[in-house]
Amino acid sequence: METIIKQDRIALKSLKVAQFASEETLCFTAIVLFDGVAIAQARNDGRGGSTFLHALEGKAAQLSEAGQFAKGLSPARFEGGITGQDDAPLIINMTLDFLVDHLAETQHTDRKLRTAFTRDIGNxxxxxxxxxxxxxxxxxxxxxxxxxxxxxxxxxxxxxxxxxxxxxxxxxxxxxxxxxxxxxxxx
Structure with missing residues (x-):
């Protein structure tokens, strides 16, 4: 993703990616953290649909608060618009599920890069x-x-x-x- 969303309150842990099942979007599951506390289970089936967030037991209020925090972040801006060649950028208002998608994609990409780096630096x-x-x-x-x-x-x-x-x-x-x-x- 070309946009880097700057925030430090929402993070993911236990990210598991099923690369083979990723078609339109990244197929993954993860635990969503808000201010360091686990609040929800996130999952995306990888077929282009939304990421589903399910509050952990007793964490519905924190999930709602995290959603409000995400909405307060700046919109994501993609130069080149929808096609990548458009004159006008594509602007997407921030939501918690979009932010979780971005975090999962970023974390997964970083893991793949680290693996490639480890292979290169060792060989x-x-x-x-x-x-x-x-x-x-x-x-x-x-x-x-x-x-x-x-x-x-x-x-x-x-x-x-x-x-x-x-x-x-x-x-x-x-x-x-x-x-x-x-x-x-x-x-």
Whole structure:
């Protein structure tokens, strides 16, 4: 989804996605949290219909409050309109079920990206050089026993400065990798 909805009161936990059953929408189940408290079960059958929210026992008032909070958020704006090529943007007023859909999609996408990153960072010597994400063919990071010496030698072979992702903290390496992988001009 191209819109990032900024809020910190509504979240999901125990997200389970059935990718094989996702047709028009993401097929999922999850627990909805409001201010850190579980208030509802959410589910979408993946066929393009709405996400259904069922209050957990004794949580109907909190579910209603969460719905009011969601309605108070700014509308979602999609440039390019319905077709993606329209001049006018598509604007959707916020609802709790729409927000839950967005959170599920975002969380699922992040999981898939993290899985791909973990595979890449473990199997490749990834580095940034001259604004491009590159890797060494035939060299697996896990097989390098003396990484500091190897990375020093790698830097010496390049005239331009390089940033080696394996030397960065995991979250920083992931953010950098993601920026290059998801850019309009991937390397």
């Amino acid at each position: 490749k010597v990834l580095f940034i050089k001259n604004g491009k994400l590159l890797f060494l063919k035939g060299v697996k990071l896990k097989t390098i026993t003396d990484r500091p010496a190897y990375f020093t030698a790698l830097r010496a072979r390049h005239t331009l400065p390089i940033v080696i992702l394996a030397e960065l903290p995991p979250d920083e390496a992931f953010a950098l990798w993601k920026r290059y992988v998801l850019s309009d001009h991937p390397s």
